[in-house]
Amino acid sequence: MSRFREFLKETSAKLDLPQPEKSRILLEIASDMEDLYEVYREKGMDEEAAAARTIEKFALSDEALADLVSVHQSPLQRLLGRISAQACARWERILIALVVCFAIATAGRSLLTTRLFDQANAYVWPILTLAVAILALAAYHAGRLYILRRHRERNLRRGIHWILGLGTASLVVGFTGFTVELYRTVLRGVDDTSRALVYFVGWALGASATLIVSMFVAIVAAVIWFVIVDKVKRIEIAEASWLIE
Amino acid sequence: MSGFEPLEAQNLTKNFNEALILAILSRGEKHGYQLALEIEERSGALFRFNHGTLYPILHKLEKESMIEGVWRREGPKKKRKLYTLTKKGRAYLGWQAAEWRRFMKTFTSIVEEDAV
Numbered sequence: 001m002s003r004f005r006e007f008l009k010e011t012s013a014k015l016d017l018p019q020p021e022k023s024r025i026l027l028e029i030a031s032d033m034e035d036l037y038e039v040y041r042e043k044g045m046d047e048e049a050a051a052a053r054t055i056e057k058f059a060l061s062d063e064a065l066a067d068l069v070s071v072h073q074s075p076l077q078r079l080l081g082r083i084s085a086q087a088c089a090r091w092e093r094i095l096i097a098l099v100v101c102f103a104i105a106t107a108g109r110s111l112l113t114t115r116l117f118d119q120a121n122a123y124v125w126p127i128l129t130l131a132v133a134i135l136a137l138a139a140y141h142a143g144r145l146y147i148l149r150r151h152r153e154r155n156l157r158r159g160i161h162w163i164l165g166l167g168t169a170s171l172v173v174g175f176t177g178f179t180v181e182l183y184r185t186v187l188r189g190v191d192d193t194s195r196a197l198v199y200f201v202g203w204a205l206g207a208s209a210t211l212i213v214s215m216f217v218a219i220v221a222a223v224i225w226f227v228i229v230d231k232v233k234r235i236e237i238a239e240a241s242w243l244i245e
Numbered sequence: 246m247s248g249f250e251p252l253e254a255q256n257l258t259k260n261f262n263e264a265l266i267l268a269i270l271s272r273g274e275k276h277g278y279q280l281a282l283e284i285e286e287r288s289g290a291l292f293r294f295n296h297g298t299l300y301p302i303l304h305k306l307e308k309e310s311m312i313e314g315v316w317r318r319e320g321p322k323k324k325r326k327l328y329t330l331t332k333k334g335r336a337y338l339g340w341q342a343a344e345w346r347r348f349m350k351t352f353t354s355i356v357e358e359d360a361v
Contacts, residue, residue, distance in 0.1 A: 025300065028326045032278035032296065035325075039282065057281075060297040067301035071308060 003047075004033050007055050014065050021072050033058055100223055107216045116213070121206035123177025124213050130170045131217045137163050138224045145231050156232045160225065167221025174214025178207045249337055252344040262302050263311075264345060265292065267338040270312060270330040277303060277326065303328060311337050 008026055015022055033054050040050035060068075110116045117124060141160055144150050185203035189196035252260050269275060269283050280303075281294040306312045311334035319325050330338070 025304075027324070028277060029300065031323070031325050032276060035276060036278045036282070036296070039278075058296045060300075064298050064301050068304060071301055071304045 003037070003051050004030060004055065007033075007058070011060055011065075014060070014062075016065075016069050017072055025068065025072075029058060096223065096226065100219070103216060103219045107212050110212060111216060116209050119205050120209035120213060121177050121181050123173055123181075124210050126173050127170045127210070127214045127217055130166050130173070131220075134163055134166045134170075134217065134221045134224065137166070138228070141228050145228065145235070156235060157229070160228050160232065163221050163225040163228070167218040167225070170214045170217040170221070174211045177210050177214075181207055249340050252341075252348050259302075260341060260344070262294075262298075263306060264338065264341040265294075266299075266302060266306065267311065267330060267334055267341065270328055271335065271338055274327045274329040277328070280328070306334065310334075 008030055011029065012022060012026055015025065017025070036057060037050050037054045040053055041047070045053065137159070141163075145156075181203050185199045188199045192199075250256065250260075265284050266280055269280050269287075275283070277299055278296060281296050281299055284292050284294045303312070303314070307314050307328070310331055312328050313331050314326050314328050316324055316326050
């Protein structure tokens with residue numbers, strides 16, 4: 001493939017996709033170029049002419065490159081891919097572990113008691129439902145990747161981003177509960193000003209307890225998502241190196 | 246309703262390319278470069294397919310499960326991606342053929358009427 005190396009390097013530089021998608025596409029182009037080159041040679045072209053004709057035939061316009069990128073990744077996936085790609089160094093992993101330890105240390109003890117859930121407002125129930133869904137999804141993907149080792153599936157990432165989506169949803173529910181309950185508390189305080197402070201303290205207790213739960217669920221979801229995406233990335237890179245070897 | 250995007254003046258090129266690729270694949274599995282060569286050969290060089298424009302179409306069809314791409318080892322060092330038509334792709338091809346017949350009939354009737 002050395003005769004097309006320069007062409008492939010240029011195409012690689014213009015193809016704005018993460019690994020291993022980029023390697024797979026380049027490998028497909030490279031192998032097809034070699035075959036077309038052989039076809040031209042069999043037709044009687046000399047090496048130089050056959051290579052030039054092949055390169056001319058495989059020229060990817062800017063529009064074609066943009067189409068390839070949009071086929072393989074939505075803007076959201078590109079963003080998520082970049083986020084997960086940020087944390088590959090050892091110190092970045094340590095930083096994530098520290099964040100988790102901090103979250104467990106600050107909220108973990110409270111979460112282990114029923115008191116926090118008694119104090120939380122009604123919005124804690126949808127958050128707990130989301131937490132159960134996150135754990136179920138995490139168990140499914142962990143079983144698929146670590147136990148069953150179904151590494152040859154066509155799309156290993158399918159459904160993984162739902163974990164992050166559900167974590168975000170728990171935050172949204174937590175903050176919605178915070179503002180809706182605040183509004184209701186203010187209305188009650190206006191109707192009965194003598195008990196306004198009591199209502200306000202009751203709201204602050206319920207809203208903060210609910211937010212602790214929602215933020216904890218979101219942090220756990222983010223960590224699970226990162227670990228699973230990292231595993232998928234390793235599998236994909238291993239597959240890409242098998243293809244290119 | 247077929248569930249497929251209807252053939253319209255705005256998406257003619259897209260549908261045209263997809264129909265040609267699916268038609269060639271309906272005869273058996275092919276590599277990407279073979280598709281472009283066969284389209285050119287079978288059309289008597291009337292339809293010249295740039296290989297560079299082929300991949301976005303192939304990958305889109307693969308993503309939509311119209312075709313399936315599988316990597317195969319051919320020889321000790323060679324690995325090639327082969328494409329085959331799926332059941333969904335065959336149904337889409339049938340729909341495309343009917344749409345193109347309808348389109349050409351309408352087009353010809355308008356053009357011939359005005360050319361006389």
